[in-house]
Amino acid sequence: MKIRYISISNFRGVNHFEWGLPADSVFCLVGKGDSSKSTILEAIRYCLYPNWNLSIFDSDFFNNDVTKELCIELTIGEIIPEFISDLKYGLMLRGWNKKEKKVFDEPDDSLEIVLTIRLSVSNALEPKWIVVNSRNPDGIEFKTSDRIKACVGIIGAFSERQLSWSSGSAIARITEADNIDESLVSAAREAKQTFDMNRSVLTGFDHAAKKAEVAARHFGVHVSETYKAQLDISSINLKVGGIALHDKDIPLRLLGLGSRRLVLCGIQQQNLENGHITLIDEIEYGLEPNRISRLIKCIRNDKSGQYFITTHSPIVLRELTIDELYIVHNYNGEVTIQSANDNQLRELEIQGKIRANAEAFLSKKVIVCEGATEVGFLRGFDDYLVTKAFDPFAYFGVALVDANGGGKVKKTAQVFKQLGYEVAVFADSDAQDQLSDYDCAELKALSISTFVWAGNVSIEERIMLDIPWNYVLSCLDFAINGLGIPAREQLLSVFPGTLDKQHSEWPESQDLRKLIGEVANKKKWFKNITNASILFLTISELFDSQDYSSCDLYDKMKQLKTWILNDE
Incomplete structure (x- = not known):
């Protein structure tokens, strides 16, 4: 037997959830914590519970509201011949359209024969299992002995x-x-x-x-x-x-x-004769990477049953294909599920995005960064916010994604947005051929927040143009003495004047500011996560003052902070 359709109402963190399943064998549910992945597995187990003494508590109801009935329905296909008999549930048969993923109340030759099993619990906390259809809403009791035949097994921490x-x-x-x-x-x-x-x-x-x-x-x-x-x-x-x-x-x-x-x-x-339904919560738990890989291969090769698994492991995500991956989101009890192999996503090369950015698929919010400099700069920003008594990015479910170039930002942001994540873009504006103003307008039309520097500049140029001169000299000191970069020699090769051997003596000028930013970008002074993180901390004191709030650097970081801290 295999599940074709799931409906959940008023169960734990789920107020409402419906899911029509494709004809596959492996379903891996991913998403941020508290998105109700494990609750979906528990709902399946409860609806096909192999014992009569299922304990239900007030806390099993959504928001503890026992005035509303707890209801879980599973529509089951590939049912055993015994269940088709009129002496069993033959009068309750329904039809399943695989293409439309829709249940029809009357069976038909063009439809798969299915049964709908309902577990309902009222405020008396007494579970009731019945087989239902619209022709007989009162249903027929679904006995414990028959629930056992569904061969549902959960593999959790305590098994x-x-x-x-x-x-x-x-x-x-x-x-x-x-x-x-x-x-x-x-x-x-x-x-x-x-x-x-x-x-x-x-x-x-x-x-x-x-x-x-x-x-x-x-x-x-x-x-x-x-x-x-x-x-x-x-x-x-x-x-x-x-x-x-x-x-x-x-x-x-x-x-x-x-x-x-x-x-x-x-x-x-x-359990090969009738198939099986296996539920594995946190599949990576207790397993080394090589055994995770082996387990997933064994699961994938077993066509006799269905596997519903959850994970918080990037290793597991990298082993999965897009056909097996389903993103779960919970919006105040309204739970949605999105296949990673949706037709709208086929042109976005999602398989590569998953393997390159697996951690981000386990978050709530995603900031797509142009490159390692932006990722490191925001990591430094995160550390700075924590020192100011703000909650860290992790608290708000924020993940940073390195798009590896401005030309990949747009497509990467679109992938995460279409999978239901909250998405922002943090990128340079100096390469219009890679990420243009038109691209940014398209992203904004998709409700993707864009934080792109004014003036067609890189992040290094924007910093050097906006910060006070003494902070520019501090950044130079970090590059020269901290990173061992021959900054003076590199600048002199393009600077029309002379520069003192002691960078602390260099006179301020707008041309020199711009040139320092251009050379830092071109020569990749801060083009890795660690260096860019330290770069932010070098200038972080500026964000304690309103004196520089009129500059683009301050304004964009303030807007980005607002987006990150918005926990609606």
Whole structure:
């Protein structure tokens, strides 16, 4: 069985969510923290919960509002023949249009036969599972025994139960036995007999039993034979996991977390007859990069079921293809999901963008920077804001992306915008053939904020033209003494006059300011993240004063700060 459509209402952080799935096997959900990725996995698990005793609390309702019904619906395709029978759910069959990704209430020869399963919970906190359609809104009870047949398994941080023979566990589902419960009871009886045969280790227990027998007789309690220590089969309770997988004498639950998750994933794949639905929250958890790669390959090659996974790992993103990647956004409970392989994105070369900027796809806001200088400059800005008691970029979910050139800025910004991220551009204005005024106007029309310097200049030129002369000399000192750059010699090769050997003695002039900026740009004085970050910190004190607020440098950084700190 495979999921075709998901609908979630009033469940945890999700007020409303709908998703029509393509006919694929691997769905990796990514996005910033609290975007409800794990909640979607939990909703699937709850709707196909393999036990009757699902515990629901007020906190499971959106905003704790129990006046509104919690409702999760899954439309399931590739259903087993047993479910199609009129004695089961044959009267509840519906149709699924794969091309339109739409459910039709009446089955049809041109549509895939599907069933819609609904889990609903009212303020009484009693879960109710039914199979529904519009023809019969009251539905038919979807029994626990049938939910087990969906073979849903979640692989999370705590999955030891799945490695023991307990009701609905992964290992129990692949056990070839007519009646597992009967087998477990027989094993308990055998354990009792073995325990009784080894009385030598029970001397202390038997002495206590004799004292209890004397006390019982004293109070007039009839004793059939004699009291002794013995296993109580009902207390052994092998039904809830007393028998577990071992490697020789070591329980597999004692394996490392990553190894346990790999074993469980392998067990899930053994449910081949009816397929399986496997949920893996934080797939990278406990795994080294090479084992992450191996796990994803095994998942991708398994066509017998569906995998829903979440991740916060750039390593995982780089292993995925755009067909497997889905971006999740949560806007005050309204959850949306966007395929990275959307038709509108095909011309934007998104696969390369993911592999080059994987970290950014895990954020909320993205600043597309022209190059390493801009990235480093903003990192210095981030450090500066923290020293002024502002929250860091990370608090607002801001990621910095190096577009590797002005010619790539526009397309990179468009990718992130179409995937639902808040996007800004931070770039030079000196190369109109790479990022023109017309390009910036197009980006603004897409609601992409653009922070581009006035005057057709690079970031180095803008800095040297706007800051006080003593700060220009400080930047020169950093370049010459901090980075070992022969700045004077490089300037003299293009400067029409003479320059003192001591740069601290150079006289201020507008021409020299402009030339320093041009040479710094051309000779790449600060063209890496570390150097550009230090460059910002060299001039950061300027942003404490209103005296220079009229310059373009101050104005653009102030606007950018406003965009970053806006947490709506």
